[in-house]
Amino acid sequence: MKTTIKEQYLVSTFFTFFLVHSSQTGLALLGFQDNISKNAQQDAWVSVILTGIVIHFILWLIYKILDEKHPDLMAIHHYCYGKVIGNCLSFFVLLYFLLQSLTVFWGYIEIIQVWVYPTLKTWQLGIVLGILIYYLVSGGFRLLTGFSFWGVVLPSFLLILIYFPIKYAKTTITLLPILNHSIGDILLSAKASTLLFLGFEWILIYYPFIKDANKSQKWAQFGTLYSTILYLIITLISFIFYNQEALQHTPWPTLKMVKIVHFPFVERFEYIFIFIWLLVIISPLCISIWACTRITRRLTRIPPKISLFVFLIMIVTATTSTKDFRSVEKISTITSEIGFYFIYTYIPLLFLIKHIKMKRNKSF
Amino acid sequence: MNKNDLTLEELLIAAKKSKDFTRIERSINGTKIYLSYFNTLVDHEIIQKSLLPYLNSPFLKNIDDISDKLPIEDITFTEDVNEIYLKLYKGHVILQNEHSPNECILLNIHNATLGLRQNNDAENEFSVIGPKVGFVEDLDTNLNLLRRKVNSQKLIIEEMIIGNMSKTRVAIVYLDGITNEQHINTVRERLKNLNFDIIWDTSVLEQIIRDHKHTPFPLLLSTERIDRIVYTLVNGQVTIFSDGSPNAISGPATLLDFFISPEDYYLNWVLGSFFRVIRILGILFSVFSSSIYVAVLTFHYEVIPKDLLGPLIESRANVPFPPVLEVLFLETTIELLREAGARLPTKVGQTLGIVGGIVIGQAAVAAALTSNVLLIIVSLSALASFTTPIIVMGNTIRILRFFFIVFSAFLGGFGIIIGIMFLLGHLFRLKSLGSPYIVPLYPFRRNSLADSFIRSPLSTLNKRAPYLRPKQLMKFYVKEMRIHKGDLNDEE
Numbered sequence: 001m002k003t004t005i006k007e008q009y010l011v012s013t014f015f016t017f018f019l020v021h022s023s024q025t026g027l028a029l030l031g032f033q034d035n036i037s038k039n040a041q042q043d044a045w046v047s048v049i050l051t052g053i054v055i056h057f058i059l060w061l062i063y064k065i066l067d068e069k070h071p072d073l074m075a076i077h078h079y080c081y082g083k084v085i086g087n088c089l090s091f092f093v094l095l096y097f098l099l100q101s102l103t104v105f106w107g108y109i110e111i112i113q114v115w116v117y118p119t120l121k122t123w124q125l126g127i128v129l130g131i132l133i134y135y136l137v138s139g140g141f142r143l144l145t146g147f148s149f150w151g152v153v154l155p156s157f158l159l160i161l162i163y164f165p166i167k168y169a170k171t172t173i174t175l176l177p178i179l180n181h182s183i184g185d186i187l188l189s190a191k192a193s194t195l196l197f198l199g200f201e202w203i204l205i206y207y208p209f210i211k212d213a214n215k216s217q218k219w220a221q222f223g224t225l226y227s228t229i230l231y232l233i234i235t236l237i238s239f240i241f242y243n244q245e246a247l248q249h250t251p252w253p254t255l256k257m258v259k260i261v262h263f264p265f266v267e268r269f270e271y272i273f274i275f276i277w278l279l280v281i282i283s284p285l286c287i288s289i290w291a292c293t294r295i296t297r298r299l300t301r302i303p304p305k306i307s308l309f310v311f312l313i314m315i316v317t318a319t320t321s322t323k324d325f326r327s328v329e330k331i332s333t334i335t336s337e338i339g340f341y342f343i344y345t346y347i348p349l350l351f352l353i354k355h356i357k358m359k360r361n362k363s364f
Numbered sequence: 365m366n367k368n369d370l371t372l373e374e375l376l377i378a379a380k381k382s383k384d385f386t387r388i389e390r391s392i393n394g395t396k397i398y399l400s401y402f403n404t405l406v407d408h409e410i411i412q413k414s415l416l417p418y419l420n421s422p423f424l425k426n427i428d429d430i431s432d433k434l435p436i437e438d439i440t441f442t443e444d445v446n447e448i449y450l451k452l453y454k455g456h457v458i459l460q461n462e463h464s465p466n467e468c469i470l471l472n473i474h475n476a477t478l479g480l481r482q483n484n485d486a487e488n489e490f491s492v493i494g495p496k497v498g499f500v501e502d503l504d505t506n507l508n509l510l511r512r513k514v515n516s517q518k519l520i521i522e523e524m525i526i527g528n529m530s531k532t533r534v535a536i537v538y539l540d541g542i543t544n545e546q547h548i549n550t551v552r553e554r555l556k557n558l559n560f561d562i563i564w565d566t567s568v569l570e571q572i573i574r575d576h577k578h579t580p581f582p583l584l585l586s587t588e589r590i591d592r593i594v595y596t597l598v599n600g601q602v603t604i605f606s607d608g609s610p611n612a613i614s615g616p617a618t619l620l621d622f623f624i625s626p627e628d629y630y631l632n633w634v635l636g637s638f639f640r641v642i643r644i645l646g647i648l649f650s651v652f653s654s655s656i657y658v659a660v661l662t663f664h665y666e667v668i669p670k671d672l673l674g675p676l677i678e679s680r681a682n683v684p685f686p687p688v689l690e691v692l693f694l695e696t697t698i699e700l701l702r703e704a705g706a707r708l709p710t711k712v713g714q715t716l717g718i719v720g721g722i723v724i725g726q727a728a729v730a731a732a733l734t735s736n737v738l739l740i741i742v743s744l745s746a747l748a749s750f751t752t753p754i755i756v757m758g759n760t761i762r763i764l765r766f767f768f769i770v771f772s773a774f775l776g777g778f779g780i781i782i783g784i785m786f787l788l789g790h791l792f793r794l795k796s797l798g799s800p801y802i803v804p805l806y807p808f809r810r811n812s813l814a815d816s817f818i819r820s821p822l823s824t825l826n827k828r829a830p831y832l833r834p835k836q837l838m839k840f841y842v843k844e845m846r847i848h849k850g851d852l853n854d855e856e
Contacts, residue, residue, distance in 0.1 A: 012807065050606040112778060116664070120775075128775065132782055136789045143792045150788070268667045275781040282785060 004209050011145045016216040019206065020059075020223030022148035023199030023284045025230070027107045030277070031252035032196055032231075033238045035284075040189035041244050042174060043181045045235045047189035052228030055197045058343050059224055061351045062203060063217045066076045070354075071208040074298040093204075094295040096338055098311060100198065101288040103328075103335045104281055105129065106319045110328045115255065115274055122323075126316040127178070137290050137308055141209045144290055148283035155280050160275065162237060166189050166259045169240040194343070195336035196231055199284050200224065201343055205291040289315075373464055374446055376400060379452065389503045396462040405455035407475035410436070415457070415473065430459065430469055431803070438472030450531060477502055484610055486589045488755055491627040498588040500579045501605035503533055510537065518542060524555055526569075526606075530562040533607040542771045543600045547616060550797045551602045565609040567756075575795045582756040583796045585617040593628045600834035602797070615834065616799035619791065620816050623647065627752035627775045628819045637818035644817060646748035650761055654691045654743045655768035655780055657738060661687040663776030675737075682732035688773035694734050694742045695765065697724065702746070702762075803831040 011019075037044045070076045073093060077086030109125045117125075136143060203220065210216050238253050250256055261269040289311055296307040370378070379385045384404040390397050401724055414435045442448060443466050445641075452458060455474025485499030499506045507521060522536040534555060538548050554573040563569060574583040585601075587593060588610050593603050596614040603614045623644055628636040632674075640798045642844070660667060661680070668676060683690055701720045706714055725743070728734050745765065752758040764787070771779035794801035804812035812829050814820040823842045828834040 116778065117776070128782055132785050132789075135786060139793055141791055143789065146792045147788070149806060149808060236844055262669070264669065265672065268664070268671050271664055271667055271777060275777045278778075278781050278785065295464075 009140065009141050010012050010209055011142055012200070013210060013212050014219050015149060016203075016210055016219035017223040017226075018152050019145060019210075019262045019287070020137040020151045020200050020203065020220045021226050022152050023202055023282070023287060024197050024224070024227040025152075025282050026199065026284045027104050027111070028198075029280075030111065030194050030254045032193065033235060033242075033253040034250060035195070036189045036235070037193065037239070037244060037247055038189070039185040040103070040181045041185075042176070042239055043179055043186060044189045044193070045232060045239065046179065048193050048231050048235050049228065050186065051193045051197060052191075052224065052231070054344075055200065055224055055228075056221060058347055059200060059203075059220055060217070061347055063214075063220070065347070065351050065354055066204070066207050066213075068214070070256045071213065072298075073204040074295060076204075076350065076354060080350065080357060090295055090299055093342075094292050094299075095293070096335075096342060097202070097288050097291050098295050098314070098360055099331070099335050099338065101292070101311075102315050102318055103332050104285045104288070105315050107332060108278070108285075109319060110325060111252070111255075111274060114325075115252075117272055117292060119233050123316070126319045129138045130282055130316045131313045132282075133289060134312055137286050137293070138305060141206060141290060144283060144286050145325065147279075147286065151283040155276055158276065161258060161261055161269075161273075162233070165237050165241040165257045168260060169237075172240055174239055174243050184364055188300070191340060192336075193231070194340050196335065197224070197227065197334075198339040198343070199288070201339075202216045202287055202291050203345070206287070213307060261297055283306045369658075370445060370449065372448065372468070372745045373807065375445060375449055375452070377830070385558075390416075392419060392461075395541075398460045398462075399457055400452070400460070401457040401473070402452070405453075405475065406457060406473040407455075407478075410473045411457070412787065415471065434471070436471050436473065440470045441467065442470060443467055450525065453531065459787075478505060484588065489587060489589050489592070489625075490752060491589075491630070493593060493627055493630040499588060499590065499593075499605075499610045499612060501608050501610055503605055506605055506610075506612070510592050510593065513590060514539075514597065519597070519727070522552075526555060526560070527563040528559070528561055530608075530850060531695060532563040534563065535605040537603040537605065539597055539600070542828070542834050542836050543602055544835060545619070546833070547600075547602045547797055547799075550655060551604065551615070555604070563606050563608070566606045566613045567609075569604060569606055570613050575798065576793075576843060579790065579794060580760045581791075581794060581801070582617070582622065582754070582760065583617065583794065585613040585621050585754065586611045586613045586756060587754065588612075589626060595626065595629075596621075598828075600828050600832040616644075616795075616797040617801075618796065618804075618831075619739075619802045620804075622754045622757040623752060624815075629822070633819050633821045637820075640819055643751045643818060646751045647761055649746040650748035651764050652768060653736075653741050654695060654765060655772040655791065656777075656781075657741055658687045658691050658769055659772040659776040659780055661827065662773065679735040679737050683735055684732065688769065690734050690738060691742070691769055692775045694738055695769070697728070697743055698746045699762065701767075800833065804829075807831070 033044075036047060040047050065076060066072070070079050074086070074090045074249070077089050080086065081089060105126075109122060109129065112125060113120060113122070137146065198222070200223075207213050234254065238247065238257060241257055242250065242253060247253060255270050258270040258273045259268070261273075263269070266272070275279050289308065293304040293307045296302055297304050379400070379402070380387070384402050385400070387398060387400045390399065399415075418434050425555070425774070431441075433802075440447075440451075446469065448458060448468055452468050455472070455476070456472050457471040459469040459471060466733045473712075480501045482500065484498040484500045485496050487849075489498075497509065499509065511519065516539070518539045518541055520538055520540045524534050524536070525531050526534045536551055538556070551573070555569075557570075558572050560572060565830055570582070570584045570586060576583065584604075585592075585596060593612050593614060597603055601614045601616060603612050605612050625643070628640050631639070632635075661676075665673065665794070665849070680687075680690075685693070701717070701724075705717055706718070708716060721743075727740055729736055729739055746762075749758050749761045749765075752761060768780060768783050768788075771783040773779070775782065791802045792800075793805060800807060803809060804816060809829075809831055811827070812831060815825055815829075820827075825841050826842055828839055830837070
């Protein structure tokens with residue numbers, strides 16, 4: 001198996017910031033507040049910070065796992081478990097990534113249908129989005145990095161919109177009392193906010209595509225830090241804007257907040273917001289599917305274009321197969337559950353196994 | 365070049381079929397010599413004043429003296445039939461003597477400027493301030509204009525002959541020690557490998573040597589302005605001239621290069637930056653305005669505020685078509701006007717422009733074919749598309765407009781954003797002579813942004829763009845900054 005990538009396909013080290021950050025932001029940002037405040041209520045912002053800190057640690061673990069000899073997950077699996085079991089595990093990771101991309105794909109189409117085009121059919125949107133993703137992913141990892149860069153820079157002007165909810169929220173009393181919840185509640189909320197940060201684990205796949213990858217940890221950590229700060233701001237603002245009772249009955253709190261934005265020349269700003277949000281989600285969506293094709297390529301001899309086509313067909317058909325809106329929520333819950341155990345259990349485990357193996361090899 | 369296995373005899377016989385081929389006989393000291401040339405190509409004044417009298421003169425004792433005695437600059441001795449063939453058709457006179465007819469002396473008496481214009485006002489890329497001389501069809505004139513601006517031993521001009529029918533002289537120009545070898549080699553290789561019959565214009569060369577065939581974007585900068593070409597050369601780009609074309613092409617080019625006008629540098633940086641920003645905003649408006657109109661009026665009229673919706677609906681009240689047909693009708697009309705304007709003789713053109721623009725526009729509104737609002741939008745965006753300093757890019761912008769209209773007609777605002785994604789994905793893939801096309805935006809180069817959307821003061825633009833990988837980064841060193849920092853700092 002060849003693991004070294006040609007120089008011309010590598011991306012600069014500092015793009016790791018944008019890759020990690022853009023993989024973390026996504027669809028979840030539009031409506032996570034109701035989930036995370038279920039247990040810890042107004043104290044859930046503590047949970048966001050807590051999760052952020054743990055994610056920093058997990059990222060550090062990932063950088064410990066990866067090294068020059070074993071620059072990606074498939075190589076690590078081979079090293080730790082041997083060829084057969086390693087490949088099986090890699091295949092399971094592929095399924096998990098595929099599930100992640102399905103969640104985003106499906107979730108975005110649902111938002112488009114609920115908010116903007118109630119009459120448009122799922123398959124129409126699915127096919128258009130599918131063709132777009134095929135076009136972008138077939139351009140290779142460098143192109144996707146470009147999207148992750150511009151997907152962070154361009155939509156950052158949306159942050160100005162924070163002004164509007166602050167203008168309407170006259171009081172900060174909804175944040176009080178501070179820290180009157182048990183640690184258990186806060187941890188449960190922290191678990192719920194893990195979904196926000198999922199996506200950074202794709203670095204296990206694209207690590208060899210980064211120039212001087214071992215020096216990129218700084219940027220990756222900064223990316224995570226920026227995500228944490230961003231989520232913290234949005235959490236605090238939505239806690240100021242809504243009271244806890246209302247928050248529990250609001251499906252997409254962020255979008256609802258955008259609804260109050262209006263300018264003399266434009267109303268219903270959430271339409272524009274949702275459209276621009278495609279810029280934000282397209283890079284995590286494409287990178288997750290790209291990661292699937294990359295794993296396939298490393299495990300089998302199937303050319304990426306074919307596997308990409310097959311994955312997209314699978315995603316589009318899965319999206320169009322059911323008309324039940326609940327199924328998006330179900331699949332998102334399953335994904336975040338799997339993701340939760342993947343990063344908090346499997347990655348530390350992998351770290352341990354690899355280090356035990358390294359030590360044993362050294363002692364011989 | 366294609367080798368033909370003709371002998372000199374056959375070559376002359378083939379040439380004799382044409383009426384304008386001339387072969388005359390003279391003798392020097394009893395030795396017969398033959399002069400063969402095409403009288404449509406040579407300069408008769410030189411033949412009569414500087415060639416024939418000398419052949420009869422007593423100074424010329426031997427045929428070998430010719431190169432010393434004749435007042436003609438370009439004289440070559442050769443036996444190479446291919447070279448003779450090539451030069452005969454470029455206006456050289458072949459001189460043979462009867463004893464050794466294969467040893468030819470070639471005299472360059474080409475009437476190079478016959479039928480060509482001597483000067484050119486840069487009419488297509490006009491600028492109010494700054495020099496107005498543009499390139500002409502004659503290669504030597506163009507290179508002369510170039511040498512006048514760049515007085516340096518670094519300016520290197522290489523020449524090749526391209527085109528199996530036209531045998532056009534093509535010049536590759538670059539600055540030695542500044543331009544990256546890789547770019548020069550790419551250009552050399554691509555020109556060497558191309559097969560084509562007649563090089564009509566450098567725009568043909570551009571199409572043949574470009575990196576991607578299937579894209580509406582121009583990948584090499586084509587211009588008739590001298591200052592522009594000098595600027596690209598100084599920055600470390602490679603320029604290609606071809607004989608018979610008043611345009612030079614430069615590469616590797618980037619997308620932003622096409623939105624930069626030389627005038628930006630002639631104005632001070634505040635004004636220059638302002639106009640550049642206006643231009644880029646205008647281009648964005650031009651690309652998106654009509655598709656946004658279609659999207660809003662077909663799918664999301666809710667985004668228009670109440671007060672604005674009334675007048676908009678009112679102006680559209682009598683129009684029987686859906687917005688997309690209305691837009692396509694008006695856009696096609698504008699395109700028609702533009703195309704007709706480009707083809708019409710200049711004298712008729714202006715009159716018809718007024719008739720087309722005002723009369724047809726007003727009549728279309730009166731006949732309820734379009735709304736007033738759309739008329740404003742479409743004509744403004746047509747106007748904005750002409751702000752691109754490079755004409756070819758203006759055409760690309762107008763094509764893109766139709767692309768977005770179609771997308772927005774199907775899916776509204778979502779269609780537009782999907783279109784933007786496709787466009788970005790396309791731009792990320794494009795390369796110009798192997799370098800990324802939308803650098804410095806991606807791959808992101810922070811220090812190249814000083815001369816991109818804005819134009820920083822000239823003293824800060826003393827570095828060449830790093831993405832061109834020049835062999836010498838600094839253009840000049842700023843010795844002292846004579847900037848007046850305000851009276852507070854003046855101690856004396």
